[in-house]
Amino acid sequence: MQEINEGTSEQLAPERWEEQILKPPLPLGERKASFQTVSLEEVRRLYSPSDINDIDLENDLAIPGQFPYTRGIHATGYRGKLWTIRQFAGFGTPEETNQRFKYLLKEGQTGLSVAYDLPALMGYDADSQLSEGEVGKCGVAVSSLADMEALFDGIPLEEVTVSQTINAPASVFLAMYLVVAEKQGTDWKKISGTLQNDILKEYIAQKEWIYPIRSSMKLVVDTLEFCTNHVPRYNPISVSGYHIREAGATALQELAFTLRDGIEYVHWGVRAGLDIEQFVPRISFFFNAHNDFFEEIAKYRAARRIWARVMRDRFGAQNERTMQLRFHTQTAGVSLTVQQPLNNIARVAIQALAGVLGGTQSLHTDAYDEALALPTDSAALIALRTQQIIAEETGVTNTVDPLGGSYFVEALTTKMEKGALDYFERIDAMGGMVDAVEQGFPQREVQESAYQYQKALERGNQTIVGVNKYAMEDEPQQVSTMVIDESVRQHQLERLERTRTKRDSGEVNRSLDKLREAAQQGDNTMPATIEAVRAYATLGEICSALRDVYGIYEEPAI
Amino acid sequence: MDQSLRKIRVLVAKPGLDGHDRGAKVIARALRDAGMEVIYTGLRQTPEMIAAAALQEDVDAVGVSILSGAHNTLCPRIVSLLRDQGMKDTLVVLGGIVPQEDIPKLKQLGVAEIFLPGTSTQDIAKFIRENVKPRE
Numbered sequence: 001m002q003e004i005n006e007g008t009s010e011q012l013a014p015e016r017w018e019e020q021i022l023k024p025p026l027p028l029g030e031r032k033a034s035f036q037t038v039s040l041e042e043v044r045r046l047y048s049p050s051d052i053n054d055i056d057l058e059n060d061l062a063i064p065g066q067f068p069y070t071r072g073i074h075a076t077g078y079r080g081k082l083w084t085i086r087q088f089a090g091f092g093t094p095e096e097t098n099q100r101f102k103y104l105l106k107e108g109q110t111g112l113s114v115a116y117d118l119p120a121l122m123g124y125d126a127d128s129q130l131s132e133g134e135v136g137k138c139g140v141a142v143s144s145l146a147d148m149e150a151l152f153d154g155i156p157l158e159e160v161t162v163s164q165t166i167n168a169p170a171s172v173f174l175a176m177y178l179v180v181a182e183k184q185g186t187d188w189k190k191i192s193g194t195l196q197n198d199i200l201k202e203y204i205a206q207k208e209w210i211y212p213i214r215s216s217m218k219l220v221v222d223t224l225e226f227c228t229n230h231v232p233r234y235n236p237i238s239v240s241g242y243h244i245r246e247a248g249a250t251a252l253q254e255l256a257f258t259l260r261d262g263i264e265y266v267h268w269g270v271r272a273g274l275d276i277e278q279f280v281p282r283i284s285f286f287f288n289a290h291n292d293f294f295e296e297i298a299k300y301r302a303a304r305r306i307w308a309r310v311m312r313d314r315f316g317a318q319n320e321r322t323m324q325l326r327f328h329t330q331t332a333g334v335s336l337t338v339q340q341p342l343n344n345i346a347r348v349a350i351q352a353l354a355g356v357l358g359g360t361q362s363l364h365t366d367a368y369d370e371a372l373a374l375p376t377d378s379a380a381l382i383a384l385r386t387q388q389i390i391a392e393e394t395g396v397t398n399t400v401d402p403l404g405g406s407y408f409v410e411a412l413t414t415k416m417e418k419g420a421l422d423y424f425e426r427i428d429a430m431g432g433m434v435d436a437v438e439q440g441f442p443q444r445e446v447q448e449s450a451y452q453y454q455k456a457l458e459r460g461n462q463t464i465v466g467v468n469k470y471a472m473e474d475e476p477q478q479v480s481t482m483v484i485d486e487s488v489r490q491h492q493l494e495r496l497e498r499t500r501t502k503r504d505s506g507e508v509n510r511s512l513d514k515l516r517e518a519a520q521q522g523d524n525t526m527p528a529t530i531e532a533v534r535a536y537a538t539l540g541e542i543c544s545a546l547r548d549v550y551g552i553y554e555e556p557a558i
Numbered sequence: 559m560d561q562s563l564r565k566i567r568v569l570v571a572k573p574g575l576d577g578h579d580r581g582a583k584v585i586a587r588a589l590r591d592a593g594m595e596v597i598y599t600g601l602r603q604t605p606e607m608i609a610a611a612a613l614q615e616d617v618d619a620v621g622v623s624i625l626s627g628a629h630n631t632l633c634p635r636i637v638s639l640l641r642d643q644g645m646k647d648t649l650v651v652l653g654g655i656v657p658q659e660d661i662p663k664l665k666q667l668g669v670a671e672i673f674l675p676g677t678s679t680q681d682i683a684k685f686i687r688e689n690v691k692p693r694e
Contacts, residue, residue, distance in 0.1 A: 118575035118626055130604075133631030134575050207577025207601060247580050334580075338655075338675045371675055373627070373657065447583055454584050458678050467676040481657060484627065555600060 014048045038292040039250035039449075040456060047407035055410055060305065064400040068308035070301050070413065072359040073324040077400030078391075084362035085387045086163060086328065090115030090140035091374045092488045094150035097140040101155060103377065107384055111362060112155070113163040115139035116173075121208040123169040123543030126492040136488035138374070139165075143492065144538040146499045148176040149183070158186040163194040163238070163328070163362075168210040170197035171219050171526060172542050175533040178231065194235040194284060194328075197223055200261040200433055201240050204442045205247035207555070210543060213434055215550035219525065220265065221272045226526035228279045237265055238286045238328065244442075245288035246334045248450020251299045254288060255416055256423035257433075257442050259306055263424075264433035266315060280311065281321035284361075289351040290332040296351070297403060298412035300358025303327065306417055329355035330364040336371040340466035342477045344368035349386050356390055357403055363387055373481035440558040447558065496538065503536040511535045512545045519549040566594045566690055567617040571608040572601050573636065574628045581653060582623040588679035589621075589686070605632060609639035612648060618690040619649040621682075622669075629656055629664065637668035647691035653677070 035043045055061065062068060065075030074080055087104055089112075090097050101112055117139040119131035125143040126135045135141045142148060152162075157180065166173040174195050181191050199216040202209045209216065220237065227236040241249075241258030249257065262283060269279050285303065289296055307325035311317040331351040336344045345368045352365045365383040367375030375383070391397060403409045430436040437443070456462045463469045511532040518528045525546070532542050570586045572579055579601060586598045597615050599608060612620050620640065622633060633652055640648050652664065653673040661672050670689055673682055 122575050124575070130575060130602075133628035134626060137627040138576070202577075207579060208575075209577075247578075248584075372655065450580050451584055451587055454588070454679060458680060464676070468678075483657075557600075 014046050014050065017046065036456075036461070037251070037295045038290055038453075038462065039252060039295060040452060040462075041250070041252075041295070047411050049407065051407050051411040052414075055414060060414070061404065061410070067312070067320070067323060069304040069324055071401040071404045073304065073326065075400075077359070078356070078397035079400065082391050082397065083356065083360050084111045084161075085109050085384065085391075086111040086113045086362045086364055087380065087384055088113040088115050088163075088165065088330065088364045089375075089380065090117070091482065092136040092140065092484050093491050094140055094142060094147045095153075096488075098151055098153055098155070100377070100380070104380070104384065105155075105160070107381065108388060109384060111161045111163065113364060114151070114165060116164075116166055117141045118208075119143075120173075120539065121166065121168065123172075123210050123539060125496060125538050125540035126489060127496055128540055131489075135486075135492055137484050141488060141492045142173075142176075143496050143540065144499050145176050145179055145533050145536055146495055147492070148180050150495075152180050152184075156186070157181045157184055157191050157193070161192045161194070163196070165196045167196055167199050167202050167206070168208055168216065169539060169543050170195050170199075171223050171529050172533065172539055174223055174227075174236070175526065175530040178530060179533050188231045190233070191231065192233040192235070194238050195223065196240060196286070197237045198240045198261065198286075200264060200437060201243050201258070203437045203553070203555075204244055204257060204261075205249070205446060206243040209553045209555075211546065211550040212553045213437060215546075216553075217268055217434060218522070219546075221268050222524045222526050224265070224269050224279055225272060225274060225524055227282065228274060232282075235282050235284045237283050239265065239283060240286040242286050242288045242330055244446060245290060245332065247446050248453060249446045250449050251290065251292070251295045252416060252419045253423070253442075253445055253449060255299050255303055255306075256420040257446075258285060258287070259303060259310070259420060260424055260427050260433050260436075262307070263310060263314070266311075267432065270315070276311070276315050276317055277319045277322050280315075280317065281319070281324075285325055285327035287327055287329050287355075287360075288332050289329050289355040289358075291335050291347065291351065293350060293354050294409055294412060296354040297358045298409055298416050300327065300329075300355070300360065301401075301409070301413045302416035302420065304359070305413070306420055326361045328362040328364070329358070329360040331355070331366045333366055333370055335464075336366060336368070337464060337467050338371045339471060339475065340477050341368050341372060341479050343466050344371070345382060345386070348383065349390070352386060353390055353394075353396065356396060357401075359401065369479055369481055372479070374484070376480065376482050379479075440556060443558045499536050499538070507535040508532070508537045508541070512537055512541060515542065515545050516549055519546055564693065566619065566687065567597070567615065568594050568619045568621055568686065569597050569599065569608070569612050569615055569617040570621045570623065571599045571603055571611070571636070572623050573603050573605060573608060573632045574624055574626050575602060576624070576626040576628075577601055578625050579623070581625070585621060585623070585653065585679060585682065589683055592680070592683035592687075594683070594686070605635040605639055608636055609643060609645075612640060612645060613643055617648065618693075619651065619686050621686075622650065622652045622654075624652065624654040624656075627655070629654065630660060633664055633669055634667045641668070649686065649690050651682070651686065653682070 064072040241254040245254040367379035515528040
């Protein structure tokens with residue numbers, strides 16, 4: 001040990017350290033033959049200056065706020081502005097979710113994020129036979145503008161930014177949001193917010209699709225084009241790796257597929273004649289924060305660097321905003337355990353910290369009871385407070401990119417970047433992401449990783465505390481959970497019936513015909529969708545009209 | 559053919575609108591690796607479609623995956639459709655997010671076992687192997 005104390009760089013070289021200090025004989029045995037991240041990537045014993053030899057401080061790292069933004073897009077980091085606390089919420093009736101929104105805002109949340117139920121995600125009304133048993137269960141039930149009005153009652157859309165997790169029927173929900181804003185007397189030019197609208201990851205992972213891929217992409221382009229021209233502060237796509245990761249992808253696959261999805265949307269936008277400097281700055285990203293702390297931080301840092309370079313080199317972007325990757329983070333729902341559920345509070349806090357150290361623009365922290373049910377008020381409050389503790393107690397916000405320069409984090413960041421570029425090459429060779437998805441490539445990759453992880457878990461190579469280690473026979477932690485009963489469906493059916501009776505059905509039919517026509521002719525479908533929404537055509541009716549034209553997607557066996 | 563050598567046939571079914579099929583696909587592959595013949599229905603199957611597939615594929619067990627909270631509506635219907643078409647002995651198991659308080663009722667209605675998150679695939683394979691009814 002005395003040799004280390006002398007401390008010349010020659011003596012600290014890792015090879016010397018391995019040779020002289022560790023063997024032979026090894027002074028300390030190691031606990032395992034190999035150390036791996038949660039993505040089953042090998043981690044070495046020590047990282048040192050030689051691991052960052054090929055990193056150019058000027059070009060690869062730069063300073064915060066400077067290309068390629070590895071260290072963050074803002075020069076002042078969180079000293080200037082904290083991330084937006086944006087808790088994903090939605091359950092039961094629009095009235096119930098409206099109450100939850102107001103509660104979260106009162107307790108210091110700074111933005112809203114809506115979770116819709118499965119019928120809404122699939123474009124069915126609450127009274128569809130296919131919706132039975134699912135109304136209001138996994139999110140809030142919304143079938144028409146009448147529900148949206150109740151959902152945002154007393155919430156000024158000019159002041160609060162709202163993120164909507166909706167994909168296959170995203171254009172309809174954008175239309176409903178715009179009409180609610182209009183009814184509140186708000187100029188579309190003044191409102192902001194985010195539409196998830198990332199249909200590619202639906203085919204890859206989340207699997208809430210309606211139409212075939214290329215028709216869905218056309219709808220995405222319609223929203224991009226419409227927002228660029230009429231709702232300039234709105235973010236029409238949140239390119240989402242979150243669900244790809246939850247479906248079993250590794251951190252690298254999440255990064256690579258998400259960014260390649262982003263590239264695909266930019267290509268489609270460019271082909272539609274949009275100006276990248278205008279529409280790309282409004283595309284944002286959404287990543288998972290999983291258990292492996294440093295791997296996640298490296299993923300976020302690599303994402304910024306890759307996006308900046310791709311925008312500059314592949315698309316010729318010149319404006320900073322076009323090259324700056326902004327992202328939302330959500331802690332990993334898949335990592336939460338049913339067993340000893342209060343342990344999830346610790347998991348969420350650590351995952352959220354990774355998101356913050358990675359420089360996220362907004363953050364959702366999962367509630368501890370989310371592996372059991374949708375969160376109760378008290379569980380949601382702890383999740384919110386977790387972010388406030390990180391923001392205001394830990395001191396991690398005092399300096400920008402505090403892990404920049406760490407041998408390990410920089411080496412991992414570069415490894416992530418290289419791995420993602422390899423995936424880009426393979427996907428480009430297939431003809432792009434739409435083609436790759438049609439060939440089932442990302443789907444197979446994710447599926448394989450999910451299976452390998454399960455095997456690692458069952459061999460004991462990966463640990464889940466309270467599940468495959470430290471499990472307890474008698475569950476000591478009893479928590480009460482939220483129950484959504486069938487009265488929600490009844491409530492929704494009644495409003496749907498009132499809506500159908502009150503509206504002018506001639507106007508509804510005319511607007512739906514117009515929508516079919518726009519879709520058939522390849523025109524932008526947004527104006528006709530907005531008109532149909534204004535006439536109180538329901539979600540199911542609007543999606544049916546588009547199904548008539550586009551058909552439906554059938555997943556090939558993968 | 560010696561019945562003891564016949565492979566156990568399992569239908570892995572994913573009813574409801576939910577698209578979270580990670581669990582269903584991992585289980586399907588694990589049961590296959592455990593020596594069973596597995597048929598996966600794909601997403602968004604109605605109880606009627608699942609019962610019809612079970613009959614057509616002549617399976618010994620049906621494994622249902624539900625994470626959306628719709629199990630109380632969907633599972634009893636699947637069981638009763640199977641029984642109605644004469645599949646009295648077909649084992650029905652459920653995996654997914656199921657609150658403790660729902661479990662006794664589901665068992666009473668004919669679901670043999672409910673596997674919660676964190677269950678090892680080997681335990682599930684073992685349960686199926688030990689509980690399918692031998693063919694006559």
